[in-house]
Amino acid sequence: MIRLFTLREYRFFCYTHTRMSSFLPKSIQNLIDEFSRLPGIGPKTAERLAIHLLHSPHSKIVGLGESVLNMKEGVEFCAKCWHLADDSLCHVCRDEARNRGVICVVEHVLDVVAIEKSRAFSGVYHVLHGVLSPMDGIGPEDLKLYELEKRVKEGDVREVVLAVNPSVEGETTALYITKMLRPYEGVRVTRIARGLPVGGELGYADESTISRAIVGRMGVE
């Protein structure tokens, strides 16, 4: 009797079989395995990266290896805004010129970097380190929400700009913060504008972006 594999079984067989028997020296296969565990890097890209490094000068290999090992050296979270910092305070919170009356609330560290690169914001930040997501068991106590309320309570904050992403979880988090800050009179809660990106064409934009762009239209000065 001939036993036929299903496509799924066949793929699994190929996968395990290829993994078990390596066709490259062990130290290089180790590196390929480590690279392919990184997000967005598949086995083929990992192979190419490893072979590229193999043909690179020794200094480049040492540079990358030591940067990885030392990456956490001296890195802390800013005691005020929870951004990454070299010291107890991050570069934004240390900067005397920043407007401490305006706090921009973001989900992640890289959102701060993205906004800083735009050079359009002169206030300070607050990094939540996530969004509310009951499905994944992430509640208010898992985020830096209490710390945000404390900052609003203590300092003379005039405005809190919500720059969370427009996902279901982001919207929930925005709503939570709006409610949380309602008792504080004199604190205005705003959201960054959603609309057509600069260079984006109307014909290619999705319905909800166009709808947000129309609702959020501004007077021409």
Added chain:
Amino acid sequence: MIRLFTLREYRFFCYTHTRMSSFLPKSIQNLIDEFSRLPGIGPKTAERLAIHLLHSPHSKIVGLGESVLNMKEGVEFCAKCWHLADDSLCHVCRDEARNRGVICVVEHVLDVVAIEKSRAFSGVYHVLHGVLSPMDGIGPEDLKLYELEKRVKEGDVREVVLAVNPSVEGETTALYITKMLRPYEGVRVTRIARGLPVGGELGYADESTISRAIVGRMGVE
């Protein structure tokens, strides 16, 4: 007078300006710079990778860092076929079951891995480590061509399978090898088949692939 930037100047300004002032701790910026020097990894991907590692357990960071540093440990080139090896001979040349009468000539190390994964070839390999390219100043003496001729001269080789890529340089290299091996009677030089990939549809294939598929047609058994 208002001085207007050209788009090119503006982009250069943004680029240098963003590079100079880092918005992240130095050790993390170092890692991002190292990652973005790798092929196919842009600044955004490098940022994502670094932040992913930052949130990873310590063991994973050490695993990656040490794999990079130790990647060349014990890695040599096989004395026979110039594939990567743990020892003086690679796993293929060490394998007693392989057919030493058939040599498959490939450009790079990863080509050996790709053919090995297909499990369709039972002979041995010869890695050229490049292709002839007069434009880049790569001549026969820069490749492992002399070593190939030596193997053919010494051993009882019956067939040399050319598996170089169908680029201009690859074709030139194939022609060079064919001429080089002409004096050796009893050695057949072949090329791997070009044609439609398995799963590829005729309507989407380019003209030269279809042309090769028709020229290389085989009798149905």
